[in-house]
Amino acid sequence: MATTNLGTALTIGGTGMLASATHWLAARSDKTIVVARQASRFTRGDVRLVPVNADWKHPSFAPLIAEAIRKVGPIRQVLLWLHDPEALIPLLLPLIGTGRVVLVLGSSQSQPVTPPGIASFTTVRLGSMKTASGRRWHTDDEISEGAIAAxxxxxxxxxxxxxxxx
Structure with missing residues (x-):
């Protein structure tokens, strides 16, 4: 089965529990910009992955992403795991243009208002699973599967x- 090319992708916070989803996205994209505190460690020289070592709390966060986008082209797919989406999405809007956004939210995070100017804004809320002995959190693979589906x-x-x- 032929895979559709998703163009250029951007992931922020996609190197931990979303690592499988980031690799899935990279396999279907021309390039995938990976933004994380230790992005270079995650990308390990994979030519499909463009590391941006950045911490969202640092003032250089948005300019570093903007420079990576300038080098690889406009963003068509965005996968985000943000601790503070309300603060960061406005910073990212000018960078991602009309790219399709999938935002993963923890169970206690409120549903953000869909920002204007984004063609497609999708959320994946993380809950828990019922088990015979109570409840459990989702595994990284289960979380990535939900993000990939979105x-x-x-x-x-x-x-x-x-x-x-x-």
Whole structure:
């Protein structure tokens, strides 16, 4: 089955629990910009991956991303795991243009308002799974599977249940 080329992608916070989703995206993209505190360690010289070593709390965060985008071209797909989406999405909007955005949210994060100017803004909310002995958090693979599904179909979703998480 032929894979659709997703153009240039951007991931922020995609090197931990979303590592599988970042690799999935990179396999289907021309280039994938990977923004993380230790992005170079994650990319390990893979030519499809463009590392941007940056911490969102540092003032150089947005300019470093802008420089990477300038080098590889406009962004068509965005995968985000942000601790403070309300503060960071306005900084990212001018950089990502009309790229399709998938934002992964923890169970306690509020649903952000869809920013104007984004063609497709999808959220993946992380809940928990019921087990015979109570509840458990999702594995990294389960979280990545939910993010990949959202990248594929553009539909927001909740992974698991948002109840019983206290």
């Amino acid at each position: 990248l594929q179909d553009g539909q927001s979703r909740i992974i698991g249940d948002l109840v019983g998480l206290d």
